Amino acid sequence: MSNWRSYWALTKPRVVALIVFTAVVGVFLAIDGLPTFAEAKLAVLGLLGIWLAAASAAAINHLLDRRIDEKMARTKGRPLPTHALKPAQVLTFAIALAVLSMAVLIIGVNWVCAALTFASMIGYAIIYTAWLKHATPQNIVIGGIAGAAPPLLGWSAITGMQGQWDWAHALLLVLIIFVWTPPHFWALAIFRRADYARALVPMLPVTHGVEYTRWQILLYTVLLFVVSLLPWVAGMSGIFYLVGALILGAVFVWYAWKLLNPPDEFFAMRVFHYSIVYLMALFAFLLADHWLLPWLRPAATMEWMRIA
Numbered sequence: 001m002s003n004w005r006s007y008w009a010l011t012k013p014r015v016v017a018l019i020v021f022t023a024v025v026g027v028f029l030a031i032d033g034l035p036t037f038a039e040a041k042l043a044v045l046g047l048l049g050i051w052l053a054a055a056s057a058a059a060i061n062h063l064l065d066r067r068i069d070e071k072m073a074r075t076k077g078r079p080l081p082t083h084a085l086k087p088a089q090v091l092t093f094a095i096a097l098a099v100l101s102m103a104v105l106i107i108g109v110n111w112v113c114a115a116l117t118f119a120s121m122i123g124y125a126i127i128y129t130a131w132l133k134h135a136t137p138q139n140i141v142i143g144g145i146a147g148a149a150p151p152l153l154g155w156s157a158i159t160g161m162q163g164q165w166d167w168a169h170a171l172l173l174v175l176i177i178f179v180w181t182p183p184h185f186w187a188l189a190i191f192r193r194a195d196y197a198r199a200l201v202p203m204l205p206v207t208h209g210v211e212y213t214r215w216q217i218l219l220y221t222v223l224l225f226v227v228s229l230l231p232w233v234a235g236m237s238g239i240f241y242l243v244g245a246l247i248l249g250a251v252f253v254w255y256a257w258k259l260l261n262p263p264d265e266f267f268a269m270r271v272f273h274y275s276i277v278y279l280m281a282l283f284a285f286l287l288a289d290h291w292l293l294p295w296l297r298p299a300a301t302m303e304w305m306r307i308a
């Protein structure tokens with residue numbers, strides 16, 4: 001791997017792309033209609049800062065996990081286990097991204113967004129990676145808060161969380177990703193459980209077995225189905241989103257149900273891949289509903305939002 005490609009790999013580009021997309025949705029749901037020039041500037045700088053912070057957290061995760069990454073088949077090709085980069089290079093890179101991120105957010109956006117983004121960065125890079133991951137099979141449930149935060153980070157870039165409904169609305173989006181994370185990760189962990197057992201990481205399929213994990217996946221997926229309807233219940237989103245959430249959610253519940261008696265050992269990976277399609281599509285529905293189809297929102301809801 002060339003040096004440039006190794007540094008790029010440290011930022012977990014595909015995971016971070018979806019993370020930034022959920023922040024984009026947070027940004028645009030916080031803006032009524034088309035952005036003003038000032039809002040567009042906050043959006044661009046806010047998303048840049050959030051991206052840099054997530055990339056920095058991902059690089060620190062590579063650094064702190066290098067010993068377990070070399071024991072796992074899925075991760076042994078990463079830049080540190082293969083010695084493509086030295087730990088000092090990774091640390092320098094991660095610090096540079098973090099400093100740049102904080103500079104952009106503090107100078108160009110606002111303190112609330114900077115503080116929340118910093119907390120998410122520490123939450124994933126340090127609290128989850130260095131501690132929770134090794135401490136409890138609930139590691140990814142609790143650590144999921146950091147990964148779920150980006151819609152709130154995006155929302156705060158625009159509003160500074162000064163409006164009456166800002167926290168309630170942004171936290172609904174966070175709640176969706178928070179409840180989505182266990183099915184997303186545990187499906188992969190079932191397939192990769194031998195890796196985690198070898199690296200002595202107490203993931204749920206290792207500590208409680210595959211059968212128990214499958215039931216937990218179904219439980220969280222049903223919960224996700226319900227939670228995904230809340231933006232419509234709260235009047236944040238309209239009928240277009242509701243239909244999308246119902247269809248996407250029904251398919252996810254079907255996958256989780258089928259996982260109780262899977263047709264083959266690869267089925268867990270199909271559930272994992274669907275989880276990514278699900279989140280991407282659900283947030284795309286939120287955006288499309290908010291942007292393109294505001295006239296589908298009930299008039300009463302529009303009135304209520306204006307008053308709010």
Ligand code: HEM
Nearest residue numbers: 014015018019022074140143144147148177181185188276
């Ligand atoms: C604690 C929370 C989470 C855990 C433990 C987790 C775990 C994982 C793992 C182990 C992988 C496989 C990565 C690889 O093979 O390199 C993965 C892939 C992925 N995750 Fe997550 N994830 C979490 C949260 C999130 C969040 C919040 C998002 C986005 C909003 C996300 C999006 C993705 C995507 C898009 C992939 C596919 C990457 C690819 O195809 O290379 N994950 N996740």
Ligand SMILES: CC(C)=CCC/C(C)=C/CC/C(C)=C/COP(=O)(O)OP(=O)(O)O
Nearest residue numbers: 015053054057058061117120121124146147
């Ligand atoms: C500022 C901000 C928004 C921070 C969030 C950062 C972030 C990159 C979250 C991603 C979650 C993720 C990929 C977890 C996998 O961790 P793992 O270490 O268990 O997986 P691995 O074994 O593939 O490294």
